[in-house]
Amino acid sequence: MLKLSDIHITFNAGTATEVRALRGISLDIAEGEFVTVIGSNGAGKSTLLSTVVGTAKPDTGSIHLAGNDVTNWPAARRASLVGRVFQEPRLGTCSSLSIEENLALAAARGKKRGLGLALGKRGQKKLFAEHLEKLGLGLEHRMATPIGALSGGQRQAVSLLMATLLPMKILVLDEHTAALDPSAAHKVLTLSAEIAGESRLTTLMVTHSMKDALAYGSRTLMMNAGQIVLDIAGEERSKLKVSDLLERFGRAAGTEIDDDQLMLT
Numbered sequence: 001m002l003k004l005s006d007i008h009i010t011f012n013a014g015t016a017t018e019v020r021a022l023r024g025i026s027l028d029i030a031e032g033e034f035v036t037v038i039g040s041n042g043a044g045k046s047t048l049l050s051t052v053v054g055t056a057k058p059d060t061g062s063i064h065l066a067g068n069d070v071t072n073w074p075a076a077r078r079a080s081l082v083g084r085v086f087q088e089p090r091l092g093t094c095s096s097l098s099i100e101e102n103l104a105l106a107a108a109r110g111k112k113r114g115l116g117l118a119l120g121k122r123g124q125k126k127l128f129a130e131h132l133e134k135l136g137l138g139l140e141h142r143m144a145t146p147i148g149a150l151s152g153g154q155r156q157a158v159s160l161l162m163a164t165l166l167p168m169k170i171l172v173l174d175e176h177t178a179a180l181d182p183s184a185a186h187k188v189l190t191l192s193a194e195i196a197g198e199s200r201l202t203t204l205m206v207t208h209s210m211k212d213a214l215a216y217g218s219r220t221l222m223m224n225a226g227q228i229v230l231d232i233a234g235e236e237r238s239k240l241k242v243s244d245l246l247e248r249f250g251r252a253a254g255t256e257i258d259d260d261q262l263m264l265t
């Protein structure tokens with residue numbers, strides 16, 4: 001479903017601020033797989049997701065997505081294949097527009113596939129209400145409320161819906177619960193797993209929590225200094241505890257991990 005082959009990205013090449021953000025990333029993710037990604041600050045996690053979304057262009061290497069070589073596709077062209085939710089709730093939604101209007105914008109993404117045309121306004125509203133009801137937050141009764149009036153957690157839940165409203169292939173979540181309080185984060189993570197499971201979406205989720213990295217999904221990647229240093233799934237992963245993960249990180253990266261950089265719980 002998603003295949004990255006030997007991706008390299010260097011920012012500010014040849015200058016004093018040169019950063020080798022990705023140093024030879026190869027990765028094969030099967031359809032329906034839910035992959036969690038951890039790593040210290042600056043490890044290259046967001047850059048990795050940006051190469052999938054199309055907002056970062058590899059210097060070398062190739063990206064295949066759903067049977068297409070998308071290496072040279074700009075982000076807009078990949079929009080029908082990729083849904084993304086950002087860390088910051090404000091980024092994914094338009095504050096001054098209502099919940100319904102935000103969902104309508106998401107539904108209109110890529111004109112040809114616009115839901116509005118097919119369903120009509122009333123049909124579309126009914127569909128939005130059904131989706132919102134599934135979130136279990138009562139937002140189906142508040143469809144005229146401006147998104148800006150919602151809590152961060154409610155907003156991220158709507159962002160998730162917006163990202164997955166149209167048929168797509170891969171859901172990309174970049175620390176999308178990091179700005180939320182623990183209970184809202186838990187709710188949004190649960191919803192993410194439900195939505196991904198229901199539609200059998202291939203999912204890449206960066207998290208700052210080692211515990212969540214093991215609790216959600218079926219495979220975990222650990223990144224360090226632009227490389228994947230650990231890639232575990234199946235039985236090996238199911239037996240793993242946070243303390244083991246930390247120890248494995250130290251071994252794979254050849255350094256002691258700074259406790260401040262990763263949440264251990």
Ligand SMILES: Nc1ncnc2c1ncn2[C@@H]1O[C@H](COP(=O)(O)OP(=O)(O)O)[C@@H](O)[C@H]1O
Pocket residue numbers: 011012019020021039040041042043044045046047048
């Ligand atoms: N647009 C950019 N320009 C220059 N440097 C960047 C840019 N984006 C990321 N970097 C650098 O690349 C490295 C990896 O960043 P990032 O992928 O955001 O790490 P992570 O998400 O794991 O914290 C960091 O050193 C970061 O400062």
Ligand SMILES: [Mg+2]
Pocket residue numbers: 045046047
């Ligand atoms: Mg990041």
